Amino acid sequence: MTRLISKQGWVLGLLAFLALLFVLTTVIQPDFGISGLDSLSRATLPFAFATAGMAVVVIAGGIDLSVASMMAVAGVSAAVLMDGAGGGGTVLAVVGVLAIGLAMGAINGAAIVYTRVPDIVVTLAMLFVWEGVALLILKAPGGAATPWLRELIVGNVIFPWLPRSFVFLVVCVAVIWIPLSRSRLGLSIYAIGSNELAAYRSGVSVGLTRIAAYAVCGLFAALGGLTLTMSTGIGEPIPGPYLMASVAAVVLGGVVLGGGRGALLGPIIAVFILRLVRMDLTLASVDPNVTTIVEGTIMVVVVMLGGVLAMKGRKT
Amino acid sequence: MTEPTGASPLLDARGVKKHFGAVIALRDASLTLKKGEIVALMGANGAGKSTFVKILTGALRPDGGTIRIRGRETKARTPAEAQRAGLMPVYQEPSLIPDLDVAANLRLCNTPVEPFRHWVDQLGIKGLRLDDMIGQLPLATLRILDLARALAIEPEVLMLDEMTAALPTDLVERVLQVVRAQADAGQSVIYISHRFTEISELCDRATVLRDGATVGDLPIEEGVEERIVELMLGAALGAGRGAGTDVTSVAPEGPPRVKVRNLAAGTKLSDVSLDLHRGEVLGVVALEGQGQDELFEALAGVRRPSSGSIEIDGKAMSFHHPDDAIAAGLTFVPGDRGDALLMQRSVRENIALPLVARIGKWGAIPMKDEARRVTDAIERLQIDTRAQGEVQRLSGGNQQKVTIGRWIATGVETLLLFDPTRGIDVRTKRQIYELVRKLASEGASVLFYTSELGEVPMACDRAVVIFNGRVVDVIEAADADEPTLLRAAYGLSAEEELPA
Numbered sequence: 001m002t003r004l005i006s007k008q009g010w011v012l013g014l015l016a017f018l019a020l021l022f023v024l025t026t027v028i029q030p031d032f033g034i035s036g037l038d039s040l041s042r043a044t045l046p047f048a049f050a051t052a053g054m055a056v057v058v059i060a061g062g063i064d065l066s067v068a069s070m071m072a073v074a075g076v077s078a079a080v081l082m083d084g085a086g087g088g089g090t091v092l093a094v095v096g097v098l099a100i101g102l103a104m105g106a107i108n109g110a111a112i113v114y115t116r117v118p119d120i121v122v123t124l125a126m127l128f129v130w131e132g133v134a135l136l137i138l139k140a141p142g143g144a145a146t147p148w149l150r151e152l153i154v155g156n157v158i159f160p161w162l163p164r165s166f167v168f169l170v171v172c173v174a175v176i177w178i179p180l181s182r183s184r185l186g187l188s189i190y191a192i193g194s195n196e197l198a199a200y201r202s203g204v205s206v207g208l209t210r211i212a213a214y215a216v217c218g219l220f221a222a223l224g225g226l227t228l229t230m231s232t233g234i235g236e237p238i239p240g241p242y243l244m245a246s247v248a249a250v251v252l253g254g255v256v257l258g259g260g261r262g263a264l265l266g267p268i269i270a271v272f273i274l275r276l277v278r279m280d281l282t283l284a285s286v287d288p289n290v291t292t293i294v295e296g297t298i299m300v301v302v303v304m305l306g307g308v309l310a311m312k313g314r315k316t
Numbered sequence: 317m318t319e320p321t322g323a324s325p326l327l328d329a330r331g332v333k334k335h336f337g338a339v340i341a342l343r344d345a346s347l348t349l350k351k352g353e354i355v356a357l358m359g360a361n362g363a364g365k366s367t368f369v370k371i372l373t374g375a376l377r378p379d380g381g382t383i384r385i386r387g388r389e390t391k392a393r394t395p396a397e398a399q400r401a402g403l404m405p406v407y408q409e410p411s412l413i414p415d416l417d418v419a420a421n422l423r424l425c426n427t428p429v430e431p432f433r434h435w436v437d438q439l440g441i442k443g444l445r446l447d448d449m450i451g452q453l454p455l456a457t458l459r460i461l462d463l464a465r466a467l468a469i470e471p472e473v474l475m476l477d478e479m480t481a482a483l484p485t486d487l488v489e490r491v492l493q494v495v496r497a498q499a500d501a502g503q504s505v506i507y508i509s510h511r512f513t514e515i516s517e518l519c520d521r522a523t524v525l526r527d528g529a530t531v532g533d534l535p536i537e538e539g540v541e542e543r544i545v546e547l548m549l550g551a552a553l554g555a556g557r558g559a560g561t562d563v564t565s566v567a568p569e570g571p572p573r574v575k576v577r578n579l580a581a582g583t584k585l586s587d588v589s590l591d592l593h594r595g596e597v598l599g600v601v602a603l604e605g606q607g608q609d610e611l612f613e614a615l616a617g618v619r620r621p622s623s624g625s626i627e628i629d630g631k632a633m634s635f636h637h638p639d640d641a642i643a644a645g646l647t648f649v650p651g652d653r654g655d656a657l658l659m660q661r662s663v664r665e666n667i668a669l670p671l672v673a674r675i676g677k678w679g680a681i682p683m684k685d686e687a688r689r690v691t692d693a694i695e696r697l698q699i700d701t702r703a704q705g706e707v708q709r710l711s712g713g714n715q716q717k718v719t720i721g722r723w724i725a726t727g728v729e730t731l732l733l734f735d736p737t738r739g740i741d742v743r744t745k746r747q748i749y750e751l752v753r754k755l756a757s758e759g760a761s762v763l764f765y766t767s768e769l770g771e772v773p774m775a776c777d778r779a780v781v782i783f784n785g786r787v788v789d790v791i792e793a794a795d796a797d798e799p800t801l802l803r804a805a806y807g808l809s810a811e812e813e814l815p816a
Binding site: 184187188190191193194195197198199200201202203204205260261 | 375394395396399405407409410411412413414415416420421423424425
């Protein structure tokens, strides 16, 4: 039990913080209820997928600045492919979009591995490349999403307070991450992020593992773009504000920049925290410019407190 | 060289070559290993040992030569392929992943758990849990886990690189026992170590490298240590003592400026005492990883010693930060030039840097005075000024002259030089010795670690020899020829003479 607490301490702390924020929300806004929960969850969905993707590459010791642009490519591809498609066409379109995501991520990874240009430079360049690709596919917001897809992420399921969009998120992340994190590939992703030389000497194929990590990031980005199109019903070629938000959530979620540590649970809780803070501040009618200051402050303070606690824990 | 007779050897590396650009690291390295045999691979610094090890373990590709395991040629291009071919190394630095637990590390390289547990027990590690995080285990335990992991996959050839470094004595004994028992049961081992006692206790043969080539293959027997030292030195032995002694050392007088007593730090530095006087260049001689890094870091205030004392001019010091050491007059010039220079800035600015740092924080920089001192320093350093716009365009040797020469402009009390001549040409080396002597003659005290033993009589007054974290000998420059230094560095007694 104590081991569980010490290993999952960060996640438990984040959960407590999130619970506190929910209490605060009901104080500020007494009529915050089922519909509020639903809209919060749905609005968080693309942020959560961007964060999941970012978390995987950061665990592998990298970073992907092109995540929002890849989401835009996936979003417009979905809108174009689904425009006028029937049931079977929609399924094909979804599969196609996910494949595009994997491919984009793999291209990012391969460019880093084979050119040996630093990841931050390559993915910055790819940020522009994918942005251009998205605009080539769709010059202005348009296309269409199959209506029944939207049903997957609107409303509730089983319990009135359980948003479908949240279940959708949990299922998607679990289906990808749980088998991955238990496979040799998952271990290898942690290994190259933790100590690349030791990983190489342990027989890990460092280059292929890195490409795979970026491909998984691309897959999550594709899911993020897909959900955007699903919820708005059209494709938007201009990337949204997902890059910095995902890096923030990854850091707040206990994934160490530099790699090797953390998982997906923490960052996803963190993404909800950041969205909820923003919502609360909006509800409390705080100046939106102050909102960003508060968000930034929370990040630094929480990460600092975590560092202080970790140091104290080591001394005792 | 002995040719293997009878059955073909298990491992047979022949004529292995490797060059990096114009530098030839290996010319003709060979090694044979029979089943159940333990062979020591030996060589002085720069003999090509680590390159040879990297090639054998698949971390580097050779330019020529063949490596056969059981008569089948292997062309392993990665450590994973070398391991599949049957060669399992245990490296000096643990190759376990710090952020994963023990069980995950075993799964990562398909190590069976039960044999691993067996070897962990055999090697005397108690209370290990499979969910312990690697990053929280002590270094000695990690090295044992690495060995247990290697033993568990039952490789054809086990390669141990400085396996016993950083291990406490009781674990060293356990390791030697287990390795010997395994060899008796048919395990073949390549054993790389600086410790002659372990080699004579454990090994059947020794293969000696010098200048990138295998120069000898000797069975381990009485008195073989001297033969090995002789082979490692080669021609240098014939040079005789005093050949390079340019220094007339003066007996130190007065109280020492720096007095170190029983200093211990990290896992490698266990007990070093030394006195450094005014105007003296004190050499530090040690094989790699004997604690010299920790000694210099402790003196520079980069690392806190775990015990012992440092006194400067009779005053006990405790450094919490490099600033404290600098304030006490200790100036550290690290081995890596990149740590000491502003690469994109000019030679002038780099030389002036400590001068600028010395002036009050908000004061204006007295340009005239600076310019005079810097010009003076550049002249004395004989730096090729064609490339002085950016230090990164200078050659390595000229860069090193800047790192030392800036202290001529500034004035320095105590200079800590860590391997300043690594990888630079002979002429520049000479100039650096002259610089160091010049600084000493102006009253500076210099602690001078060098990985090239031949430099000691040329630059130093005396040399302390560190082996296994302790000072084992103090040698005057006049007696500091290479054989004497090398034997001392290997922890062999100084009294016995080498056979003529």
